[in-house]
C-alpha cells in the first residue's frame with residue numbers, strides 16, 4: 001500500500017520556489033518578495049519581467065538595455081508568418097500560438113543551449129515575439145494586414161498598436177499593462193508545473209513552453225478568461241443573471257471565472273484588475289457590462305459563496321479593449337511567458353526528474369491463453 005492518494009496533487013508541496021509566494025491566508029501574492037499590487041501600481045510589465053527573471057528590479061541602465069533587447073526582437077519572422085498563414089481560421093488562437101512558438105524553437109540554432117544565459121536570451125526572445133504572433137492572428141481573422149512593431153513604444157502600447165493599428169488612450173494601455181503584470185506569475189499552477197515537468201527531463205525551454213501553452217488552454221485554467229465572456233454573452237443582461245445562474249448550478253455547471261485551487265477567500269489579484277476594469281467601463285461608457293458583472297458575482301456569492309478569480313475581471317476587460325473572445329487566453333500567454341521561463345530556469349538550477357508514483361487498480365496479473 002502506498003501513501004494516501006491526493007487527487008490533483010491538492011495540497012501537496014512538491015518543491016521550493018523563490019519566484020513568487022501565493023499566500024491564501026493573507027490573500028497576498030508576492031513576486032520575488034514584492035506585493036503584486038505595489039508592482040502593478042508603480043512598475044511597467046517590462047520591469048516586472050526583469051524582476052521575475054533576475055530576482056531584482058532593474059536599475060535605469062539595466063532597464064534601458066533590457067527594453068532595447070525586447071524591442072529589437074519584436075518582428076515576426078517570415079517563416080513564422082508563413083506558417084500562421086497556412087493555419088485555418090477554424091484553429092483556436094491558442095493552437096496557432098502553440099504552433100508559432102514551436103516554429104521559433106525549431107528555427108533557433110541554439111535551441112539546445114540550456115545555460116542560464118542561453119535560456120534567459122530565449123525568454124526575452126519569446127517575450128518580444130509572442131505579441132506579434134497574437135496580434136497578427138487577431139488581424140488575419142479580421143481580414144487585416146500585419147502591423148509592424150514600433151520600437152518607440154513600450155511593450156503594452158506596441159502590443160495594442162500591432163493588434164488594432166493605433167495606440168489607444170493611456171487608460172487602455174495602463175489597464176492592459178496591469179493585466180500583464182497580474183497574469184505574469186502564480187507559483188506552481190498547472191501550466192507552470194507542466195513547464196517544470198518537461199524541463200525536469202532536460203528537454204529544451206521551447207518544448208517546456210509549448211507544453212505549458214497546451215496546459216493553459218483548458219477552461220479550468222487560463223481558458224477561463226475566454227469562457228467568462230461566453231457566459232456573459234449567454235446571460236445577455238444583468239436582469240437575467242439570477243435565473244441563468246440558478247439554472248446553471250442546478251445542471252451542475254462550473255461557473256467560469258469563479259473558484260480557485262489555492263485561494264478560498266478570494267483571489268489576491270481581483271481587486272486590482274477590477275479597478276482596471278472600472279476605468280475601462282468608464283472609458284467605453286458600458287455601465288450595462290458592469291451591471292452584469294456585479295449581478296452575476298453577487299448572485300454567486302449569495303448561492304455558493306465562491307469568489308471570482310483573476311479571469312473574471314480580465315475577460316470583460318479584454319472584451320472592452322476590442323479583442324475577440326478567443327484571443328483572451330493567448331493574452332494570458334503573453335504575460336505568463338515570464339513566469340514560466342523563470343520557473344524553467346529555477347528548475348534547471350536545482351533539477352530532479354519529476355516522476356511521481358501511482359497506485360495500480362487494474363486487473364490482477366493474468367496471462368494469454370495457451
Ligand SMILES: CC(=O)SCCNC(=O)CCNC(=O)[C@H](O)C(C)(C)COP(=O)(O)OP(=O)(O)OC[C@H]1O[C@@H](n2cnc3c(N)ncnc32)[C@H](O)[C@@H]1OP(=O)(O)O
Pocket residue numbers: 008219220221222224253254255256257258259260261262304306309310311
Ligand atoms: C487563472 C486561473 O487559472 S484561475 C482558475 C480559472 N478557472 C475557472 O474559473 C474555472 C471554474 N472554476 C473551477 O472549475 C474550480 O474552482 C477550479 C478548477 C479553479 C478549482 O477547483 P478545485 O480546487 O479542484 O475545487 P473543487 O472543484 O474541488 O471545488 C470545491 C467545491 O466548490 C465547487 N466549485 C468550485 N468552483 C466552482 C465554480 N466555478 N462553479 C461552481 N461550483 C464550483 C465544486 O463543485 C465543489 O463542490 P462540491 O464540494 O459540492 O463538489
Ligand SMILES: O=C([O-])CC(=O)C(=O)O
Pocket residue numbers: 183185186188189190221260261262309310
Ligand atoms: O494558481 C493557479 O492554480 C491558477 C492561477 O490563478 C494562475 O495560474 O494564475
